[in-house]
Amino acid sequence: MIQVKKPKKQLHLNLFILSTGHHEASWRHPDAQPQLATSLSYYQQLAQTAERGKMDAIFLAEKYRLTPLIKYRVIPQLEAFTLLSAIAAVTERIGLTATASTTYNEPYHIARKFASLDHISGGRAGWNIVTSTGDATAQNFGREHHLDHTVRYARGKEFVEVVKRLWAGWSESSLLIDKQSGLYADIGQIQGAEFNGEFFSVKGALNIPRSPQTHPVLVQAGSSEDGKQFAAELAEVIFTAQNTMEDAALFYADVKSRLRTFGRSEEQLKILPGFIPFVGDTEAEAKDKERELNELAVSEYGIKSLSDLLRVNMFNYPLDGPVPLDDLPSVDEIQGQKARFQLYVDLARRENLTIRELIIRTAGGRGHFTFAGTAVQMADEMQRWLENGAADGFNLMPALLPCGLDDFVNKVVPELQNRGIYRTEYTGATLREHLGLTLDDTFAVRS
Amino acid sequence: MIQVKKPKKQLHLNLFILSTGHHEASWRHPDAQPQLATSLSYYQQLAQTAERGKMDAIFLAEKYRLTPLIKYRVIPQLEAFTLLSAIAAVTERIGLTATASTTYNEPYHIARKFASLDHISGGRAGWNIVTSTGDATAQNFGREHHLDHTVRYARGKEFVEVVKRLWAGWSESSLLIDKQSGLYADIGQIQGAEFNGEFFSVKGALNIPRSPQTHPVLVQAGSSEDGKQFAAELAEVIFTAQNTMEDAALFYADVKSRLRTFGRSEEQLKILPGFIPFVGDTEAEAKDKERELNELAVSEYGIKSLSDLLRVNMFNYPLDGPVPLDDLPSVDEIQGQKARFQLYVDLARRENLTIRELIIRTAGGRGHFTFAGTAVQMADEMQRWLENGAADGFNLMPALLPCGLDDFVNKVVPELQNRGIYRTEYTGATLREHLGLTLDDTFAVRS
Numbered sequence: 001m002i003q004v005k006k007p008k009k010q011l012h013l014n015l016f017i018l019s020t021g022h023h024e025a026s027w028r029h030p031d032a033q034p035q036l037a038t039s040l041s042y043y044q045q046l047a048q049t050a051e052r053g054k055m056d057a058i059f060l061a062e063k064y065r066l067t068p069l070i071k072y073r074v075i076p077q078l079e080a081f082t083l084l085s086a087i088a089a090v091t092e093r094i095g096l097t098a099t100a101s102t103t104y105n106e107p108y109h110i111a112r113k114f115a116s117l118d119h120i121s122g123g124r125a126g127w128n129i130v131t132s133t134g135d136a137t138a139q140n141f142g143r144e145h146h147l148d149h150t151v152r153y154a155r156g157k158e159f160v161e162v163v164k165r166l167w168a169g170w171s172e173s174s175l176l177i178d179k180q181s182g183l184y185a186d187i188g189q190i191q192g193a194e195f196n197g198e199f200f201s202v203k204g205a206l207n208i209p210r211s212p213q214t215h216p217v218l219v220q221a222g223s224s225e226d227g228k229q230f231a232a233e234l235a236e237v238i239f240t241a242q243n244t245m246e247d248a249a250l251f252y253a254d255v256k257s258r259l260r261t262f263g264r265s266e267e268q269l270k271i272l273p274g275f276i277p278f279v280g281d282t283e284a285e286a287k288d289k290e291r292e293l294n295e296l297a298v299s300e301y302g303i304k305s306l307s308d309l310l311r312v313n314m315f316n317y318p319l320d321g322p323v324p325l326d327d328l329p330s331v332d333e334i335q336g337q338k339a340r341f342q343l344y345v346d347l348a349r350r351e352n353l354t355i356r357e358l359i360i361r362t363a364g365g366r367g368h369f370t371f372a373g374t375a376v377q378m379a380d381e382m383q384r385w386l387e388n389g390a391a392d393g394f395n396l397m398p399a400l401l402p403c404g405l406d407d408f409v410n411k412v413v414p415e416l417q418n419r420g421i422y423r424t425e426y427t428g429a430t431l432r433e434h435l436g437l438t439l440d441d442t443f444a445v446r447s
Numbered sequence: 448m449i450q451v452k453k454p455k456k457q458l459h460l461n462l463f464i465l466s467t468g469h470h471e472a473s474w475r476h477p478d479a480q481p482q483l484a485t486s487l488s489y490y491q492q493l494a495q496t497a498e499r500g501k502m503d504a505i506f507l508a509e510k511y512r513l514t515p516l517i518k519y520r521v522i523p524q525l526e527a528f529t530l531l532s533a534i535a536a537v538t539e540r541i542g543l544t545a546t547a548s549t550t551y552n553e554p555y556h557i558a559r560k561f562a563s564l565d566h567i568s569g570g571r572a573g574w575n576i577v578t579s580t581g582d583a584t585a586q587n588f589g590r591e592h593h594l595d596h597t598v599r600y601a602r603g604k605e606f607v608e609v610v611k612r613l614w615a616g617w618s619e620s621s622l623l624i625d626k627q628s629g630l631y632a633d634i635g636q637i638q639g640a641e642f643n644g645e646f647f648s649v650k651g652a653l654n655i656p657r658s659p660q661t662h663p664v665l666v667q668a669g670s671s672e673d674g675k676q677f678a679a680e681l682a683e684v685i686f687t688a689q690n691t692m693e694d695a696a697l698f699y700a701d702v703k704s705r706l707r708t709f710g711r712s713e714e715q716l717k718i719l720p721g722f723i724p725f726v727g728d729t730e731a732e733a734k735d736k737e738r739e740l741n742e743l744a745v746s747e748y749g750i751k752s753l754s755d756l757l758r759v760n761m762f763n764y765p766l767d768g769p770v771p772l773d774d775l776p777s778v779d780e781i782q783g784q785k786a787r788f789q790l791y792v793d794l795a796r797r798e799n800l801t802i803r804e805l806i807i808r809t810a811g812g813r814g815h816f817t818f819a820g821t822a823v824q825m826a827d828e829m830q831r832w833l834e835n836g837a838a839d840g841f842n843l844m845p846a847l848l849p850c851g852l853d854d855f856v857n858k859v860v861p862e863l864q865n866r867g868i869y870r871t872e873y874t875g876a877t878l879r880e881h882l883g884l885t886l887d888d889t890f891a892v893r894s
Contacts, residue, residue: 025629027624027626027631028626028629030626032626034624034626034631035624038566038655038656038658039566040535040536040566040567044536063654064555064556064559064654065651065654066637066651066652066653066654068634070631070632070634070637070654071630071631071632071633071634072629072630072631073631074631075654076654077566077654077655077656078563078566078567078655079559079560079562079563079655081528081529081532081560082528082529082532082560082563082564082567083532083563083567085528085529085530085532085533086532086533086535086536086567087536088487088533089487089491089533089534089536089537090536104553104556105556106551106588108511108587108588109511109551109552112511112526113526113528113529115526116525116526116529116530117529119485119486119487119524119525120487120525120529120530120533136650136651139648139649139650139651140555140640140649140650140651141553141555141649142647142648142649177474177481177482179474179475179477179479179481182472182475182519182743182745182748183518183519184474184481184517184518184519184520184521185517185518186518187515187517187518190513190517193587200589201586201589202586202587202588202589203583203586203587204512204513204583204586204587205513206513207510207511207512207513207517207522207523207524208485208524208525208526209485209524211485296629298629301629
């Protein structure tokens with residue numbers, strides 16, 4: 001009797017690229033090359049390594065302000081679009097996900113940029129949809145204060161709707177390219193957005209033909225109540241920060257259960273928690289790598305950034321005293337980074353941390369899950385999350401680049417492949433194919 | 448006695464890339480590949496050919512609307528930035544000039560994009576500053592009507608001022624990158640824009656360090672009174688449409704004389720009229736190439752686009768009757784493309800053209816100077832313009848791509864080089880160096 005094995009659930013890996021790495025002090029490491037933070041070839045090489053590791057995509061964050069914290073650390077520096085496009089030119093398969101804010105952009109521009117990136121890359125574009133926070137950003141765009149959390153999400157939803165209409169405005173048959181008759185396009189087959197909303201009004205059609213994916217993949221990274229609802233309705237990938245597998249499983253079940261409301265199946269949204277890998281030939285070596293970076297952290301930076309996030313001046317409290325949980329505002333009062341605020345509070349409360357301990361615990365990646373161990377231990381942990389309903393894969397955030405990525409691709413990727421839970425070759429051409437997603441009617445634009 | 452020759456004035460060449468070429472019917476030509484209009488490799492090859500021809504830069508236009516005229520012709524289709532960045536990755540020296548409008552953008556975004564492109568390309572970025580016209584564009588950005596000509600230019604001036612402040616906000620010494628002390632940047636050496644104007648208010652600093660050119664090269668392409676004044680104050684290169692060498696010389700003298708008012712020398716602004724080359728081994732062969740394209744033109748397209756430009760429905764007039772000059776509005780009433788309106792009117796009046804004749808005369812490149820001849824004849828004509836104070840070089844607009852470009856680079860470029868009026872090798876690394884320009888104090892941001 002032939003036994004048919006059920007195919008194993010496959011792990012999805014995304015690489016979050018951030019200058020010298022996600023650890024705030026990574027640039028101080030002897031192996032770091034902070035002078036290359038604006039160098040194209042540096043980023044091209046990272047992308048090529050991720051492609052060698054058969055990852056679904058690379059991903060770039062995007063900010064529209066300079067924080068004074070640049071005093072102590074490398075801040076992401078090249079505009080995400082310009083950089084991804086130059087990376088597209090030297091890669092073949094890997095997806096390219098750019099962050100673009102719905103708060104300080106115009107839908108027509110964003111629709112054009114992603115359609116262009118999708119054409120240029122042969123269908124590898126992804127859009128990480130964010131809403132911008134902070135008065136410092138608002139003040140670079142003629143506003144005194146940033147928008148309220150709920151307004152930002154309402155605006156974001158409308159923005160995405162307009163962009164999808166623009167993308168969907170062209171059909172397969174819009175272009176005639178009939179040299180004989182002299183007819184280039186069938187303008188009856190190109191629909192304008194004809195959108196009149198609360199925040200945006202866009203009448204015309206996109207001036208770029210349908211791109212290989214039609215809709216670049218939609219990614220979302222907010223984990224607040226509004227964020228989860230937004231993702232369940234609109235996103236195909238969600239990045240999230242989770243401290244433990246148990247928390248991640250709760251989040252996973254919560255978000256997946258919301259999909260039904262919008263007529264979507266659980267397979268239509270991939271959940272990728274952040275994952276900070278320290279790989280060593282022994283567990284001790286891996287932990288040494290982590291400790292080495294933590295020891296490079298500048299405490300003034302940690303105190304400042306913790307104060308910014310928790311909205312309390314931590315310089316007024318003893319560094320080795322407890323995190324002053326009772327002095328913090330309630331999460332309802334928080335306007336930006338609500339979910340991260342909650343994550344830090346939960347972590348400090350659960351583990352009864354001092355301020356110094358909380359700073360060290362979050363220095364490596366702002367509260368994302370960190371794992372130090374051998375390749376086998378790491379593959380075990382990733383498989384555990386995958387098989388216990390906590391993740392569809394991970395958003396890799398190496399603490400130190402490029403070596404943290406090299407370690408992962410050289411050592412952990414083969415281990416995952418041996419277990420049959422990770423691809424050995426790309427089987428699709430587009431980012432949506434890598435993710436095992438399809439573009440179905442319920443997800444396409446609704447009129 | 449040794450005679451020291453005065454070095455000859457050098458010709459500057461810029462390639463204006465437009466899908467299958469600048470002739471409206473180019474895509475119908477047997478050699479055209481209109482199906483590649485959204486293909487990265489097609490544009491990369493054009494740029495590489497221009498680089499082989501040692502040109503200063505390639506240039507891309509940019510529109511934020513779809514015109515119904517796409518029924519009859521290929522419309523530029525990929526977003527200029529995304530495309531130039533992917534071209535930067537496969538070229539070494541040639542400049543990369545992107546169009547970006549000051550009417551429907553935010554200075555903070557535009558400053559970031561050009562600083563990024565300048566980093567990615569090693570100092571090869573140029574910005575063609577335009578103001579957007581037309582209600583169709585306005586309606587893609589939440590407005591009913593486009594802005595008045597004068598308001599657009601006032602807004603444009605303010606926009607450029609903010610962008611320059613952002614670029615100049617970083618000094619050579621802003622980055623410390625001191626691993627030992629843990630100090631990455633000297634925030635005292637990074638200045639915010641601190642700009643409060645009539646149209647824009649931008650407080651913070653750019654989040655990208657000083658780029659190789661500090662200020663990407665500023666290009667301008669309007670030839671109206673406002674446009675010339677804007678260029679004399681702010682631009683380093685001006686693209687212009689001129690029908691004859693005599694008109695070009697008047698324009699040249701006019702614009703150069705305005706520079707003094709702004710404390711700038713005549714060398715600080717290069718004037719590049721559009722130039723549409725048809726090269727043949729004989730003059731007859733060149734003229735055949737031009738006629739072949741003109742015969743492919745669809746008259747309905749020509750009548751429609753002429754009606755749009757001249758603001759009179761030309762379908763109401765006999766095609767072989769005179770251009771109805773008395774029925775046209777006065778140039779003062781024209782809000783967009785004032786200079787082009789005037790150019791068409793002057794051309795029709797001077798040569799007493801019928802509507803059909805005007806359409807054919809402008810089909811190749813919207814009124815830009817067209818020259819059909821052998822390589823020697825063409826080099827003669829270009830040299831004549833150069834030496835008679837009509838041009839510092841040309842903005843090449845091949846009617847048919849890629850072959851019109853191949854012809855020019857293979858046949859005309861060597862002829863120009865033999866005459867000692869065109870470089871045989873790049874001598875500089877940046878676009879500003881190619882143009883023989885320096886970034887001087889009078890041009891840098893004024894506080």
